[in-house]
Amino acid sequence: MAVVTENGLTDGTSRTVVQNLKTLYMGLLRPIELESSFGHFNDAVLTVSELEARPQVLLIGQYSTGKTSLIKWVTGINSAFFDIRPQPSTDKFMAVVHGDEEKVINGDAATCLPKLPYSGLSRFGSSFLSKFQVLVEDADILKQITFIDTPGVLSGDKQRISRGYDFMKVCRWLASRSDLILLLFDAHKLDISDEFKEVIESIKGDGDKCRCVLNKADEIDGENLVKVYGALMWNLGKILQTPEVARMYVGSFWDDDYKCKDLERLLNQDRKDLVQELRDLPRNVCVRRVNEVVARARAVKVHMALGCSLRAKLPAFGACGRRQQKQRYLAEHLPEVYAEVMKEYEFAPGDMPPLENFKERLRSFKDFRSFQRSCKTQQETLDRLIQQEIPRLMALVGGVSASDLGNKAPNGGGKTDAQDFRLEGATRAAERSWLCGFFVLLLLLVVAVGVAAFLRPEAALEVLKSLETHPWLAPMRPWLAKIHEVWPQAPGELNVTPIHLATDSAAATEL
Template identity: 40%
Template structure:
């Protein structure tokens, strides 16, 4: 502790920034004022006697405003620190013109952990999925709800999203064999005459199914969406998502009545595995397919490529087709890692050995075994994938909250709000960079600027909620403590 000659010490820029964060934490209404109720809750965590805190308030609120602004709050924080060091807090302290040069530390802050967040009690949790469900509802959902994460990024999760079976989605252009592939895996046709088919509008409102978020795509999509249920050992553990063929040419612009790319992106976030199917005679990637593949960004670890109907070309042609496919995918996926490509003929027809030859049979059988092993791994790795997706979502929600809080903070208090909003929308890339620099965040974790801009146009930025550090802290605690503790409780590395 260092005593200076002024009534209250001045703060460095770094220290003042930290005080500002604490001030925002204590300000429950977000109106830039610490009221009496705020002070009782916040300063009460210092464990000082009520009479001492009463004196702190009286000295800090010297102008009798009935609330503390930022500077008065800093004065109060310094007085609390003096009291904890054994000084008597009274008028004599000010008369002597003594003060403390306080260099606060996040790690030694007397109000950590925050009142907004409590640790997950693993004794009340039955599984990793149950733990994630409780963590989401307690710590992540409040953050998402406050900053419109559901509109900008992804719908809020429900219990059925956590309880759902793993999903495998198939994407590809027309006649690449997506439906035939599923029939081949099931060894039967679907939907059969005795199976149950549920219309999309009904599926989207069923509480026990993870498809409620699809209502955002409207009736135009839901009228073309349906769920087929049938008894099958594989379907006890996996849900297949069959998609319509991706369009090419003029049809791309004229024949879609719903946002196909948006729907594909929604399913990609939910799925555990994404299979991109290609036909050796149709290697061209249409503009719509490029957009769909681009929408899978962030899910690269889930993507596998299937070169189907490979028995329709001979060995020499197959080498050329494989090379051409890898070259085309390299330009679209835009990743240095080589994507796994399965080669085969995934249907129930006899192999065309006249073209493929005996080497083709051996290759196709090994490739099919590898793909089946990958599919069998989906249920086994479902828990790991759920944790991975949950952590990715939490990081995205934090970044989204920082962006919204920054935009809100850039709005003027009184006049010129319309012009300020337009300026922020027009210069959104620069605003993203500011958030990235200020918060030391990776650029690759930020959302798509154009999509964010389009959604932002429908909002009044001035009505956004201010950034509440306690909600960010709750998410940080969840990532830094609760999830690792959950894994330690329910996973024995020696099993």
């Protein structure tokens, strides 16, 4: 595996990319998120600990599908905190992280630790935090990957209501911040409960990170395994509503020997494939972080356009409740707003947020006047982030060769040194500061010449002549020459009467 530093990032280029990405997010994207109320309609703003966190693997499944057993098998940890039984045993969300000694950190304390990316979980309340723990273990793989174990998904409404927190929203929050999502199924229990179905539907937006695991497959023979595999793929296709289904790993992920030896070769191969995918997570962490920020920037861009469109449709005067009435009308006729925004900004249907989710959040939004009147400046900033800053950042990663028809980079293969990235930004900042200083100096010069021309025109003329030959003002020589051309050449040609002459003339008149 790749070498990992204390905060979970691989040494060298990956750490440089993530640090620069953090600067771009905090400086460009995050202010627009806060300004546009993006957090009310989507996930809250990202934190520094989330951007610098180790890759996370989230395990979701119904009870007794082998989630905890898989974590124990991968990490090789024999801990008393891993309660493995035939009946439902895991009743808490448990993050398994690396540390020097074994200990458990409760939820309230875990959200306050700056090294852990779980401060955002405090939004789900104390009832959830009492069901969240962080298990610290000293295992080599935990230096690079963090595992999150979840309670078994229930099937009855009574158990769902008694949780005390929204299980689906918690899973959605964890899924959006995970690098790999494993959906576990038991080969003997293929029924998918309503709650599990809702959880799968809620993480559709992270479908590229989802993998399916058909566990306990060694307990059935080959003929029945084919039937089980086909039935599971059919059920998942109906839930995901897509012809492409996620990668399916078939096996038995524990240390015991296989009960059915017929499929030992197949099960061992899928074991190796799953382990290899886990090993690849730290190598690609910087690319995934960039992908997350770009996807978030596109979502903010669409959100800004929707907010500006809704704000423009409000009446100028909100007397007699007209504004509230118009807000309710727009919330109910949101598809028309979607169509208008897609046509005006040329957005694809897949770029738009889920209609029902956005409508639900819009109903609880107090005042549409909180949206911006115009989003042109913010749109330009986001376009610059996506089209200029991110490509320059991705050039640090390299790995893609340049076309023979195009201009090759000086380093070859599209590679850019990290120091060049920082120096270019510093050069642009220096250019901006030089221009600001130049215009300030020009303004002071104009004011000084104007005052001198009013008080003593002869002295001002001499100053202009001396300034034309000054080496520091070489860029201003054309302008000084023009001023000198139109300046009177003799004191008698001046149209401005000096102050001391005007004072003497007035005194003589009075006498």
